[in-house]
Amino acid sequence: MSQRPLLFMYLSGIFVFIVLLSWGSYRFFLDNKISQLAWNESEVLSRSASVFSREMGHIKRVTLLLRNSINARLSAQDSTLPQGTKTIPSEWEALVVDEFSQFARTSKLISQVRWIMPNGQELIRINSQADVINRVPEDQLQNKSDRHYVQNAPDSSNDVYISSLDLNIENKEIVRPFQPTVRGVVRVNGEIPGILVVNYDLTKLFELVRTFSSGGVYLEILDTNGNWVLAADRSLEWGGILHPDSMSFNIKTHFPVIWQEMNAADGLERVFDDGRLWSLLKLHIDEEVEVQDSKTPSLYFVARSNSDAFTLWRTKIILSIACVAIISFSIIAWLVWRQITSQLETYRLLKLVQQEKTQAEQINRKLNLTNKRLVDLQDELVESSKLSSLGLMVAGLAHEMHTPLGGVRMALSSCKVWLDKESKLRPSEGLEKIDGSLLIAEKNLVRALDVVSSFKRIVSDRTAQDVQAFFFHNVVNDILFTYKPILKKRSDIHIESECPEDIAMLGYPGAISQIIQNLIDNALDHAFQRLDKGIITLTAKKEQDNLILVISDNGRGVSPEIKAHIFDPFITTGRTNQHTGLGLHLVSQWVNVLMKGRIDVVSDVGVGTIFTLTLPLRVEIDSE
DSSP states (O other), rough: HHHHHHHHHHHHHHHHHHHHHHHHHHHHHHHHHHHHHHHHHHHHHHHHHHHHHHHHHHHHHHHHHHHHHHHHHHHHHHSSOOOOOOOHHHHHHHHHHHHHHHHHHTTTEEEEEEOOOOBBBBEEEEEETTTOOOOEOGGGOOOTSSSSSTTTTSSSSSSOOEOOOOOOEEETTTSSSSOOEEEEEEESSSSOOOEEEEEEOOOOHHHHHHHOOOOTTEEEEEEEEEEEESSSGGTTTTHHHHHHOOOBHHHHHOHHHHHHHHOOOOOOEEETTTEEEEEEEEEETTTTOOOOTTOEEEEEEEEEHHHHHHHHHHHHHHHHHHHHHHHHHHHHHHHHHHHHHHHHHHHHHHHHHHHHHHHHHHHHHHHHHHHHHHHHHHHHHHHHHHHHHEEEEHHHHHHHHHHHHHHHHHHHHHHHHHHHHHHHHHHHHHHHHHHHHHHHHHHHHHHHHHHHHHHHHHHHHHHSSSOOOEHHHHHHHHHHTTTHHHHHHHEEEEEEEETTTTTEEOHHHHHHHHHHHHHHHHHHISSOOOOOOOOEEEEEEETTEEEEEEEOOOOSOOOHHHHHTTTTTOOOOOOGGGOSOOOOHHHHHHIIIOOEEEEEEEETTTEEEEEEEEEEEBOOOOOO
């Protein structure tokens, strides 16, 4: 007994040690995994930022190259232009168009080259799509004064402004398929001043950067407002331009914590949120500008781990550590248990013997109780057999007595007829006395015939097994007649009957007679003790196709414990008075099984008991 707490103490210590070791192992593997993810994300961010910065530098150099080329070719042309001219000479225009066309062929990144006047009106526009160079007609040229790249054009002709990243828009319609576009903007001075704008199509750059996502790491790019321009879920891309009024395409809605970290980021930042590792890098489009201000366009490069893959990895590592921990704990616990239980084996065997002894005693008590019930049942069957034999004998005796009593009644009737004739012819006091004696004899003879008929009917009903037609009040009257001798001995108990004489039934009168007798016997034996006063009431009525029979008493009542099992066999409170506990069980079987009825009981201790029987007026006969 004293070693069980010791076993629990050992197992608890082992369990705590293994839990701590498992937690340490999990943290070790988790830190290594996060370090690996951080390195992968840093590699992705470094490659993508390097490629993007290199491409932006190339764009600036190409734009300056165009400016220098234009200046060189126009320097001679400007000297020949008349001072103060307000029209654009065709030679000058042809020269610019030719230069723009040749320049557009030098790079597949160039999608447009434009000369925009200081007031924002396009003067010349060359489109380059799939190596096809064409000039836009003059009537299709637009005023771009409201565009940010015109408003932010540098004042110096030596500076190049790189615009923010957006989609190419023509005639207020987004060009499809989407063309991620930045614009190199440089100012040109001379006799005809203007702004050179070169549109660079970054579609291939985006395709290249998208391939950097690998190893469970996704690369995404967002603009300064938090809208996706490159996303793992392509349906989110360019939502800020396509759906400017919706926040469903903004990282502020999906990951507000990450957006706060992005705004506060200065260089490379890492955040672990939503079950994944985020690496954040803010990159200015033009990194060569020494002083970065709010006008300098910037992008956010975000590398994040695949949350599903990370969750799967974490689940696997947790399951692996848990399996190892469980196996280790099981082995160690088994060794400890084996060591300790060897000392408890003797105690266990002794306890097992004691339990088996207790079980044997319980089984023996149950066998004795079952045997006693079988003996009681045997006695009940013997008593029933005796009563059945007695009933048959009484039936035969009643039949034999009924015949001579009938003959005596006929003789008395004939004698009375003769005596009436003699009294009319020769009246005398002696004849009158003889007539009175004959009347008394006939009355007693009729009573004897009624008693014999009642016994004969009761016995024949209970021995009959077939369905019979009968009146219910006859069954009640016959059974109550048999209780007159008993009630004479218990004068303080009365039986009252309220039974209409028009209740005709088709069923088993013998079974109904036995049911009423068992319920009245139950009330006499259990509801009232020797000197108690009380009333047993029988009330019958027809209700649709059923007979409602209520047998109640105002006796001592039944306890809830007995009431719950009152119809079970061998349940009785009068075992000491040789009661078997089968009376109400048989009543339940006759009502529920034989006659397809229902019996309910209501009883309160000290108030009395009410049995309510619902019996069909006509028993359905099963056809074979």
